[in-house]
Amino acid sequence: MGIPGLINAIGSGERISLSKLAISxxxxxxxxxxxAVDISIWLFQVQAGRGGRNPExxxxxxxLLKFLALPIHPLFVYDGRQKPPFKRGKAVGGRSYGSAPIISLSKILIRLFKFxxxxxxxxxxxxxxxxxxxxVVDAVMSNxxxxxxxxxxxxxxxxxxxPGSGTxxxxxxxxxxxxxxxxxxNVPFDRAGMILFAMLSGGDYLPTGVPKCGSKLAGEIxxxxxxxxxxxxxxxxxLKLESNLADWRERLQYELDENESGYFQTKHKAVRIxxxxxxxxxxxxxxxxxxxxEEEAKALELRLQSAWDQEIDALEIRRFTAEYFEWNYRxxxxxxxxxxxxxxxxxxxxLQRPVxxxxxxxxxxLDTPILQKIYRSRTSFSTDGxxxxxxDMIPIDVVxxxxxxxxxxxxxxLPESVESADEEDEQDQTTGPVTPSISKIRVTRRYDPCAxxxxWVFETIAAMGIPEVVEKWKREQAExxxxxxxxxxxxxxxxxxxAPRKKGPIDSGMKSGSILKYGTLSKQKPEMSPAKQAQLLQAAASPASRNSYSSKKDNLKSPNSPFGSMMVQNLVSKEGFSDFRNQGLDDFVERFFEEFILAALTMVRWRQ
Structure with a gap:
């Protein structure tokens, strides 16, 4: 149904949740x-339902339950007797979908919801x-x-x-x-453009359209x-109608042949109007x-002012479901x-009415108070945040x-506590619930409507019905x-x-990126008691320490290690070791790092 290719020509619309649309x-x-809901599309879709009695x-x-839970005023519109007699080359007679029973039963069900x-x-x-x-309405819902x-x-x-909503x-x-x-x-065409698109590329009433004129060219026209x-x-x-139409066809054909105005990406001489x-x-x-x-539309608008937001009789809905869905007994x-x-x-x-x-x-x-406290809040992908x-509430007292x-x-x-998966399915599926099978049977806790x-209630709706509770909750959250x-x-x-690091002198003979760019190193003197310093100096000056240090000195003086040779000669020389004993550990550490930088620079030059 519809106009093939038009959706591709106008692009994808804004994808939005029905909840966000209604709450906003x-x-x-x-x-x-x-x-305004085109119910013919709904009734066509729901016929895919299966399982049980009257799955559609x-x-x-x-x-309808979804519409009841959201701030929506729906108007369900049915086809009338003066609709076109054919669509897609087929006669539709007095109906365009389903059978007469589904039409009459759907009207009864919709009225029970007071829509x-x-x-x-x-x-x-x-x-x-x-x-x-x-x-009369704000928007139209159709497929x-x-x-x-x-x-x-x-x-x-x-x-x-x-996809990704988890439901x-x-x-x-x-x-x-x-x-x-x-x-x-977000639609690039006006109404006249879409009418012409349907006439050129084909639609419900003219399936073939103009030969060789596809949806892309129809969109450009x-x-x-x-x-x-x-x-x-x-x-x-x-008197001027035929002449004006002939002029219109001639101008369109000329542009298709020559593309003089640049309306199209290329010429289309094969297309003949x-x-x-x-x-x-x-x-x-x-x-x-x-x-x-216009008069009928105004009369309808006046009738709708009192048609919405009526009290719902749950007992009538219960009787309908028992008869047509076979939801019988307790x-x-x-x-x-x-x-x-x-x-x-x-x-x-x-509606700011008692719940x-x-x-x-x-x-x-039960004397348990309800709707007196907000326990927590949430946002979800299915409602666009x-x-x-x-x-809290007590279901049986609400219904x-x-x-x-x-x-x-x-x-x-089956024991009373065993229910099929379908009995717990509250989700609206286009295909409808399926017939319970042995493989889907699961043991669940029986639902207690008296407990x-x-x-979950949208914050905007809760603020209308229980404003004091919502304000109290907001204050608590702020605190x-x-x-x-x-x-x-x-x-x-x-x-x-x-303190910021200080950069040392730059050696012009060194390559860019060498160690000099990091500056000089300094070592903060540690706070050490005189007693501790004396203890360390005594340990360093012992014969065992001196012998160990001499062996390391000999290893570092290898001919293949200019870095080790130079560093040991400068640092562990007789004078250096004497400084270590005379000046103490602090001065030796500072001297060690100075000699280390000098040795590192020498190693870099040696490798270059």
Whole structure:
């Protein structure tokens, strides 16, 4: 579906997590982002679900849970009766996806989540783009680039899992902007250019396009502005229409043949624009689709003001899942409580409503206070670094489903504490959950909805529902950071000060980079008591030390060692050894290093 090659021509959009898109919009605009969802694409995708009863509905159920947990106002748009009768050369009749049962059941499920539904007069994609241009919604969600071609200035597509996020759930999407809404533009074509692109390279209504005109050339023609000229010609009076279209074709053909204006990388004389181009009927599907009028769009906008943010009846959702997913008995009720509790906490905090189920008693029979403390914070790759805070809640009190009113589970071969991997799978997968198999069965602790449980809530949402708790936590974190900073400052060792090195004299006869460039060496005299100095001098002057020193002197005086010979002759001479005995150890050390430098210089000259 869509326009082949258009995605490659416009480039990759901004990859962003749905969480960041929603939280950022809430923080900047003080309201949830309003998104028109082309449900036909969703229903086409979820049909790949497998395992159990109605797997496609179950996959849709998991996606609706994601929308419930985030600050999003979705509007699910369905195809209408006046949509084009064919796509890709095939008649679509009164439907373009799935079967009638999935359409009706999906509407029931969406309404149970209190999300509004809108039946378009024609194609859902065109209607979504119309509502976005009219300001009824902020953005359009679709997996088809046709939404861009129909004029949506802010479109999000390809809602899917992100490699490296550590989850198989859909978390990220591609964001495309033609206007300045939602961020800087990142689509190089205007609407007229994309319409012309579809007519030239082929699309849903004209699969073949113009012969020998591929997506690359179609993109160059669109960028050259021929799309806007074409739509301008079509708006001319009937008497001048054919003449203006003929002039447009002639100018385009001339540029293809000669490339006089430099629009293309090379000439394209093999490409011939047909005299019947463009097909008026096909062009009308793109340029003038059947959509809501201005009055109808305003009426819809007025209806939506009270359609969002209604209280959700968890019991109705529980009955639906029991009938269509076969989540029966108390185990099915526990599963619904587990899936609904976290999203409902975020949903009610954003609306600044009590988190506990409205009008229901405390089913847990616990007096444990909830949402009174923040335990820690986190950021994750799957949310593009949006800060989340961990609070506590009691799931059964949030959802309000009484387990004791449910029928007990019948006896099964498996013990009650054994559940399949699918029973613990809460992730939205395009392919849907798979049928449990013996190889996937694992023993787990049975979920207890009456026990307190930690839940992650976005900081922006928590600040709306429990502002005092969030402020208290921020003060505590600031105090901890201050104490940690003072402790680190106190433990920090003072920097050791050292005098700058002095460079010694440079010998012009030495090569660059020789030892002289490092300067002269000096040795600080050690602080040594007179008693210790006398002890060392007595040991050095003993006969054993003198004999050992003489043997080392003889070894260093080898003819093959000019360095050793010179150093020993200067340092361990009779006079030098006498200085050692008379002046003491300190003076001898200083004399030793002076002789060492002299000997090293001599060795360098000898090697050169």
């Amino acid at each position: 919009h809430l923080r900047n605009n003080k309201r949830p982002i309003r998104i 509905l179950r996959t849709l159920f998991y996606r 509004p539904i809108h039946d378009a007069p024609g194609e859902a994609e065109a209607e979504c783009a119309r509502l976005q241009r009219a300001g 088809d680039v046709d939404a861009l071609m129909f004029g949506s200035s802010w479109t999000v597509m390809n809602f899917s899992k992100e 198989t759930a859909a978390t990220h999407l591609d964001c495309y902007r033609i206007g300045g809404l939602g961020g800087p533009p 669109a960028k050259a502005g021929f799309g806007a000229d074409l739509l301008e010609a079509l708006e001319s009076e009937e 047909p005299e019947a181009f463009p097909d008026r009927t096909i062009l009308s599907y793109y340029a003038n689709p059947v959509v809501s009028t 185990s099915g009720a526990r599963k619904i409580i587990k899936l609904l509790a976290d999203p409902l906490v975020s949903y009610r905090l954003r 506990l189920a409205f009008g229901a008693p405390l089913l847990s029979e 949006q800060t989340e805070l961990q609070v 309000g489903i009484d387990l004791m009113s449910e029928e007990a589970n019948p006896q099964t071969p 307190p449980e930690k839940v 901890k950071a201050g104490k940690a900073g003072k402790s680190a400052t106190a433990k920090k060792a003072p920097a050791r000060k050292s």
